[in-house]
Amino acid sequence: xxxxxxxxxVQGAFIEHERALAKLGCECIELRQGPDxxxxxxxxxxxxxxxxxxxxxxxxxxxxxxxxxxxxxGLPVLGTCAGLILLAQxxxxxxxxxxxxxxxxxxxxxxxxAIGTLPVxxxxxxxxxxxxxxxxxxxxxxxxGVPDGETADIPMTFIRAPFIKEAHEGAEVLxxxxxxxxxxxxxxxxxxxxxxxxxxDLRIHELLVSLI
Amino acid sequence: MTEPQTAxxxxxxxxxxxxxxxxxxxxxxxxxxxxxxAEQAGACAVMALERIPADIRAAGGVSRxxxxxxxxxxxxxxSIPVMAKCRIGHFVEAQVLQAIDIDYIDESEVLSPAxxxxxxxxxxxxxxxxxxxxxxxxxxxxxxEGATMIRTKGEPGTGDVVQAVRHMRMMNAxxxxxxxxxxxxxxxxxxxxxxxxxxxxxxxxNGKLPVVNFAAGGVATPADxxxxxxxxxxxxxVGSGIFKSGNPEKRAQAIVKAVANYTDAKLIAELSEDLGExxxxxxxxxxxxxxxxxxx
Numbered sequence: 286x287x288x289x290x291x292x293x294x295v296q297g298a299f300i301e302h303e304r305a306l307a308k309l310g311c312e313c314i315e316l317r318q319g320p321d322x323x324x325x326x327x328x329x330x331x332x333x334x335x336x337x338x339x340x341x342x343x344x345x346x347x348x349x350x351x352x353x354x355x356x357x358x359g360l361p362v363l364g365t366c367a368g369l370i371l372l373a374q375x376x377x378x379x380x381x382x383x384x385x386x387x388x389x390x391x392x393x394x395x396x397x398x399a400i401g402t403l404p405v406x407x408x409x410x411x412x413x414x415x416x417x418x419x420x421x422x423x424x425x426x427x428x429x430g431v432p433d434g435e436t437a438d439i440p441m442t443f444i445r446a447p448f449i450k451e452a453h454e455g456a457e458v459l460x461x462x463x464x465x466x467x468x469x470x471x472x473x474x475x476x477x478x479x480x481x482x483x484x485x486d487l488r489i490h491e492l493l494v495s496l497i
Numbered sequence: 498m499t500e501p502q503t504a505x506x507x508x509x510x511x512x513x514x515x516x517x518x519x520x521x522x523x524x525x526x527x528x529x530x531x532x533x534x535a536e537q538a539g540a541c542a543v544m545a546l547e548r549i550p551a552d553i554r555a556a557g558g559v560s561r562x563x564x565x566x567x568x569x570x571x572x573x574x575x576s577i578p579v580m581a582k583c584r585i586g587h588f589v590e591a592q593v594l595q596a597i598d599i600d601y602i603d604e605s606e607v608l609s610p611a612x613x614x615x616x617x618x619x620x621x622x623x624x625x626x627x628x629x630x631x632x633x634x635x636x637x638x639x640x641x642e643g644a645t646m647i648r649t650k651g652e653p654g655t656g657d658v659v660q661a662v663r664h665m666r667m668m669n670a671x672x673x674x675x676x677x678x679x680x681x682x683x684x685x686x687x688x689x690x691x692x693x694x695x696x697x698x699x700x701x702x703n704g705k706l707p708v709v710n711f712a713a714g715g716v717a718t719p720a721d722x723x724x725x726x727x728x729x730x731x732x733x734x735v736g737s738g739i740f741k742s743g744n745p746e747k748r749a750q751a752i753v754k755a756v757a758n759y760t761d762a763k764l765i766a767e768l769s770e771d772l773g774e775x776x777x778x779x780x781x782x783x784x785x786x787x788x789x790x791x792x793x
Contacts, residue, residue: 295757296520296541317758333517335577338539342757415600416623418510444514483513
């Protein structure tokens with residue numbers, strides 16, 4: 286019996302997630318407005334895209350409260366890139382155009398993400414603009430089929446990506462790239478700053494399905 | 498970042514940024530204030546330019562790349578991707594835009610062409626390019642030159658959607674035709690389209706372009722935007738339609754929501770209420786200058 290996964294489909298790369306989940310035998314439903322989120326589903330995916338546009342639509346098309354309460358109640362959720370920003374308890378605005386990724390951010394620019402349940406501080410646009418986008422392969426822990434304490438290398442595509450500046454209490458770090466945290470898990474919540482839906486490796490999606 | 502990128506990896510990353518913009522609305526803005534309004538309305542990116550197409554059309558004369566200082570002002574005002582236009586074939590304007598760390602360059606027929614024969618060799622740049630196309634041949638030629646995103650040309654600055662509709666239908670009809678060919682007929686199709694056969698094979702096998710395809714040109718209402726989405730666009734550029742209208746803020750938000758829910762007529766009806774005056778527009782037949790004819 287395939288699991289039913291809800292994919293937020295208001296803007297961004299949601300079809301790519303649906304294709305990856307279909308390969309794992311999951312059925313996907315698209316969340317576009319209020320009534321959609323009230324149906325039953327086993328897990329939630331918050332895709333990449335523009336987090337400001339997605340957050341606005343979550344609020345104004347009547348989806349936010351239900352999604353937030355389901356995540357709080359333990360619904361397994363995967364947020365990738367913009368989706369990670371929506372999930373984060375604390376979000377810092379990105380660096381200026383020619384900024385230093387490790388430097389201080391613009392004054393006063395921190396706020397909770399729209400859903401705001403994952404105990405991390407995320408920095409938006411942390412690698413700069415599109416010229417800072419990159420792909421790499423890096424070790425990750427906590428994946429299905431990988432023994433405790435051992436790592437598995439997975440491909441990671443970063444597109445105008447955020448990184449996790451700080452994982453707070455209750456958040457386990459799953460992967461780092463250049464000493465920056467790029468994947469965490471807290472209970473049934475997964476947040477990654479890269480795009481597993483753009484590569485053929487399905488293990489991040491398998492991890493989500495394993496939480497159901 | 499961690500290791501140097503190959504040209505193939507850069508192309509992939511640039512196509513992937515366009516994938517992140519899908520289902521979204523990219524808005525023309527001329528000031529940081531307009532950029533802020535666009536971002537707050539839910540735009541997935543903004544196009545920074547000194548004059549919107551309707552004003553370029555009205556002013557006449559030669560239209561060029563915008564002042565880099567003006568573009569930087571918009572980059573500082575918003576956190577979403579910032580695009581900017583260079584003239585067709587003007588690779589130095591493109592070099593300048595890459596130097597100021599632009600997120601996407603639009604090699605655009607809206608500006609006066611700098612070269613009436615050659616487009617920019619976009620494979621020589623790390624920064625991504627979007628280009629306009631009226632049909633499959635134009636789209637695949639631009640992709641062969643390195644474009645990582647395509648949009649219909651439409652007829653910019655008119656508020657008349659007829660050309661964008663024509664270009665989207667033409668593109669999709671040609672894609673369907675290629676899909677239905679026998680494999681041994683693809684070489685002749687490539688010859689007719691004047692494009693590399695590898696790209697024709699990709700279309701034959703996948704039934705789509707190898708890059709994201711947006712609608713652009715003449716979109717003025719939520720219904721226009723939803724029309725383009727139902728015709729197969731993966732997202733929408735709105736140029737003059739927003740800031741030439743009576744209530745830009747409300748219209749921008751309505752178009753964003755209509756694109757996210759483009760098959761929900763009831764919602765689009767609600768979104769279309771009380772938007773104030775739409776841009777006046779000019780009909781295609783009244784236009785002296787057809788920008789879509791620039792750059793084939």
